[in-house]
Amino acid sequence: MSDLKGKKIFVTGGSRGIGSSIVKILAKKGATVAFTYSSREDSAAQLLSELLSLDSGAGHFYLQMDLAKEESVKSVVEQVLTKFIDIDGVVNNAGITKDGLLLRMKTEDFDSVIQTNLRGGFLVTKGFLKPMLKARKGSIVNITSVIGQTGNAGQANYAASKAGTEAFSKSIALEVASRNIRVNCIAPGFIATEMTQTLSEDVRKQILSKIPLERIAEPEEVAYAAAFLLSDESKYMTGQTLSVNGGMYMG
Ligand SMILES: NC(=O)c1ccc[n+]([C@@H]2O[C@H](COP(=O)([O-])OP(=O)(O)OC[C@H]3O[C@@H](n4cnc5c(N)ncnc54)[C@H](OP(=O)(O)O)[C@@H]3O)[C@@H](O)[C@H]2O)c1
Numbered sequence: 001m002s003d004l005k006g007k008k009i010f011v012t013g014g015s016r017g018i019g020s021s022i023v024k025i026l027a028k029k030g031a032t033v034a035f036t037y038s039s040r041e042d043s044a045a046q047l048l049s050e051l052l053s054l055d056s057g058a059g060h061f062y063l064q065m066d067l068a069k070e071e072s073v074k075s076v077v078e079q080v081l082t083k084f085i086d087i088d089g090v091v092n093n094a095g096i097t098k099d100g101l102l103l104r105m106k107t108e109d110f111d112s113v114i115q116t117n118l119r120g121g122f123l124v125t126k127g128f129l130k131p132m133l134k135a136r137k138g139s140i141v142n143i144t145s146v147i148g149q150t151g152n153a154g155q156a157n158y159a160a161s162k163a164g165t166e167a168f169s170k171s172i173a174l175e176v177a178s179r180n181i182r183v184n185c186i187a188p189g190f191i192a193t194e195m196t197q198t199l200s201e202d203v204r205k206q207i208l209s210k211i212p213l214e215r216i217a218e219p220e221e222v223a224y225a226a227a228f229l230l231s232d233e234s235k236y237m238t239g240q241t242l243s244v245n246g247g248m249y250m251g
Contacts, residue, residue: 002224002231005030008059008084009230012036012067012124013094015043017193018143021219022091022226027051029227031089032059034080038066038094059083067094067120068112077127086135089230090128092121092142095161097195099154110157117161118168125172129181138181141229142169143222146189146245162187166241173239182238184229188222189245212247 009026013019014035020043023035033051037044044062051060061083065076081087095117098109121142132138147155148162166185173183190196190207196216199207208214225242228234243249 002029002227002233004227004231007031007088007230008034008086009089009091010034010080010084010087010124010128011091011093012065012120013038014047014062015040017195018188018191018219018222019091019093020047021223022093023047024050025220025223025227026230027054027060029231030055031230032057032084034060034084035062036065036076036094037062038064065094067123068116070123073120073123073127077124081128081131085131087128087131088137089139089141090124091226091230092124092140092165094120095143095145097155097158099158101154102156105157113157114161114164117158118164121165122168125183129172129176132181133176133179136180138176139230139234140169140172140181140183141226142166142183142185143226144169144185144187144241146187146243146249149187149241149243149249149251169241170239177238182229182234184234184237184239185241186222186225186229187241187243187245187249189217189243189248191217191219191222193219210248211245215246217244217246 009031014023015037023033063076066072144162144165147159151159169183169185222244225244
């Protein structure tokens, strides 16, 4: 299933949570993976040592990147392309939340979520698109959210960034389909990572009551969907959003 042998794939925010699972699953399926961290180099180093013990070889590496800074993204793209000239896949996974009800939301909290999640994905995608266009191959996977599909009180900035990413992805899918490049999204529901750990017990119960499968998902469950979209098994899919949400939203 979802063989990724020989594929070179770049993943943002691989140091923990969903990104870390994506990196591990891709490497287990035979891909060589470059991934980024933002502040936690220790987690990135720990993950790399796990990867190096796999059969997929010693080509994996990580870099520091701040998605909110154009220069940082440009420099990472350049460095990745020196090793992955014929890059096969990109996963725009890294993302942040800065929640608050709108009347209390600071302009800088609105801006930083849009800048990191939406504009950051634009910068990464733009950077890797040229070599993909030249090679006439590629699969880009953008991690959005169920919140971008339904909206959520207290997350107007985050919801806008994720809905924006979906619309962005469909537009790019149309621009590059004729060159055999596919662009798809995965919209996770409620996944057990640090992003969701800080929620109060009440909010957690409220969310659980809205999930037909009656449980929070593990990050691996998102990673398997990413592996599928990066593999040739999904080669007739573009401009789509795969929902991995336990039935929380049926769009
Ligand atoms: N968890 C959920 O329930 C859920 C649901 C729907 C969608 N999602 C989406 O799935 C993706 C991953 O979420 P997660 O729960 O795994 O998040 P997480 O545990 O908070 O991890 C976030 C990752 O992004 C990196 N990062 C943070 N700020 C960054 C920046 N400014 N520039 C570059 N990288 C940055 C972090 O690096 P460091 O480790 O170095 O800080 C980390 O690797 C996000 O796009 C999120 O919106 C999550």
